[in-house]
Amino acid sequence: MVESSKTEKDKFIPIARPDLPDMGDIKEDIETILKSGMITNYEFVRRFEKKIAEFLNVKYAACVSSGTSALMLAAKALDLKGEVIVPSFTFSATAHALVWCGLKPIFVDAERDTFNIDIEKVKEAITPRTSAIVPVHVFGNPCKIDELEKLSKENNLKLLFDSAHAFGTSFNGKKVGGFGDAEIFSLTPTKVLTAAEGGVVTTNNRETYEQVVLDREYGKQPNYDCKTIGISARMGEFNAILGIHNLAKLDENIKRRKKLYDFYKSELEDVKGISFQKINSSAHCSIKDFAIIIDKNLFGIDRDELAEALTEEKIGWRKYFYPPLHRETAYGNMNNRGDALPNTNFISDNILNLPFFTALKTNDIVRICNVIKKLQH
Ligand SMILES: Cc1ncc(COP(=O)(O)O)c(C=O)c1O
Incomplete structure (x- = not known):
């Protein structure tokens, strides 16, 4: 069988991948x-x-x-x-x-x-x-x-x-x-x-x-x-x-996730217009996802434009959770406190989840963050 000759740049990075045993x-x-x-x-x-x-x-x-x-x-x-x-x-x-x-x-x-x-x-x-x-x-x-x-x-x-x-x-x-x-x-x-x-x-x-x-x-x-x-x-x-x-293998996997999370943050923390979820200071968090909030005024483009650009670079993403529950079709009739949820609306409208899983490589994170840094203006 002829192996695919895809370069690193052509490789699609999924949003998530499960940890599986041998x-x-x-x-x-x-x-x-x-x-x-x-x-x-x-x-x-x-x-x-x-x-x-x-x-x-x-x-x-x-x-x-x-x-x-x-x-x-x-x-x-x-x-x-x-x-x-x-x-x-x-x-x-x-x-x-x-x-x-x-x-x-x-x-x-x-x-x-x-x-x-x-x-x-x-x-x-x-x-x-x-x-x-x-x-x-x-x-x-x-x-x-x-x-x-x-x-x-x-x-x-x-x-x-x-x-x-x-x-x-x-x-x-x-x-x-x-x-x-x-x-x-x-x-x-x-x-x-x-x-x-x-x-x-x-x-x-x-x-x-x-x-x-x-x-x-x-x-x-x-x-x-x-x-x-x-x-x-x-x-x-x-x-x-x-x-x-x-x-x-969970303890080992969580340790690795923490390292990847810190690395991601260090790569992006100086980028204007990008902020992160604040982790509870009394916590040791097992870190399921890596999410960023995009401030269009400082970053230059909005969340949806960034998502589109990532797709072009073969990088997975997810708007999670968007829409928030009170704006979902299924809850249309139960929109009982819809106007009273400004923070939820803000997070949901500006959040983007980037690829994050235990087997993610640091060079993949560098590639993702370089794309993001280049888009900032
Ligand atoms: C916050 C939350 N609650 C409940 C569930 C439901 O879990 P399941 O998909 O296993 O039914 C999910 C699924 O992702 C979830 O994210």
């Missing part, structure tokens, strides 16, 4: 399940759950089919009702999952610098109908978790963290996973820890855990007499094998 490392485990014929409900999901609970130092971890089903199952297990306060600057699934559970998401604004939910705005949005707060650790950067815990206790609200982006992140020296009433993670290919597809609900509360475990399998008891109206949201054994092997 075939040699997973072969034995794959053979085990193929020989057993047990491709679901066998031993690897249970093993993965145990390893996750140990890694996050949380009592219970329940693996499920996706981050979205994790949110639905957690919302049900926590018996959320009525209104739930969520950021508008998040991925659609945060609110979609709540709506599927018959809840009404109340969108609040983000902090301009951290991109996370603004606690003062959460306070203003609390009504007698509010049952919970569902904050999101955007791109792995943890929210002000201590303040959110205090606020939810004072107001007798449930606190469910959408930690889809934040596996491996710590806050005040404690891993995200055991805060609030429950947390959820997503394990899709763009996440710091991936199992190809999948999600996890973590909690220190036994009842919440048992409810999730019951509901992820139709609410079925061994005698087929369903105790609750559950859904089908199991994780498969193949996914758990991928997850187990990726988890073994």
Whole structure:
């Protein structure tokens, strides 16, 4: 076979690439399940759950089919009702999952610098109908978790963290996973820890855990007499094998991501008109994404023009999250606080996510940043 003779310059740099184990490392485990014929409900999901609970130092971890089903199952297990306060600057699934559970998401604004939910705005949005707060650790950067815990206790609200982006992140020296009433993670290919597809609900509360475990399998008891109206949201054994092997390398991968992140920032920090997400100073962030905010007046061109120029140079990008939830078609009728979200609108209209993944090379970062620097005028 003739190898492609593409030069470095011609090589497309994708926005993301999953971390995957070597075939040699997973072969034995794959053979085990193929020989057993047990491709679901066998031993690897249970093993993965145990390893996750140990890694996050949380009592219970329940693996499920996706981050979205994790949110639905957690919302049900926590018996959320009525209104739930969520950021508008998040991925659609945060609110979609709540709506599927018959809840009404109340969108609040983000902090301009951290991109996370603004606690003062959460306070203003609390009504007698509010049952919970569902904050999101955007791109792995943890929210002000201590303040959110205090606020939810004072107001007798449930606190469910959408930690889809934040596996491996710590806050005040404690891993995200055991805060609030429950947390959820997503394990899709763009996440710091991936199992190809999948999600996890973590909690220190036994009842919440048992409810999730019951509901992820139709609410079925061994005698087929369903105790609750559950859904089908199991994780498969193949996914758990991928997850187990990726988890073994996670600390190493996070170290590399931190180095790449620092390198990116050092390459771009002197470029006028470009700024970055502020990482919480009490955090050790596992860094899911690398995002920049473009100030057209200082940089010379706007976010969309920069994205177009990157495409011409074969560099991937993503406008993430754009549009914000309160401006999505699906939420058109629920645009209840649309005008009150100036920071969300600003971030969403000016953000651009650049290629970021563990296997990214520093010379790729130099190439990306050189393109950006040349465009500044
Ligand atoms: C913040 C957030 N919450 C929830 C989800 C849903 O996770 P999944 O795609 O695994 O259903 C995602 C997915 O990327 C996400 O970004």
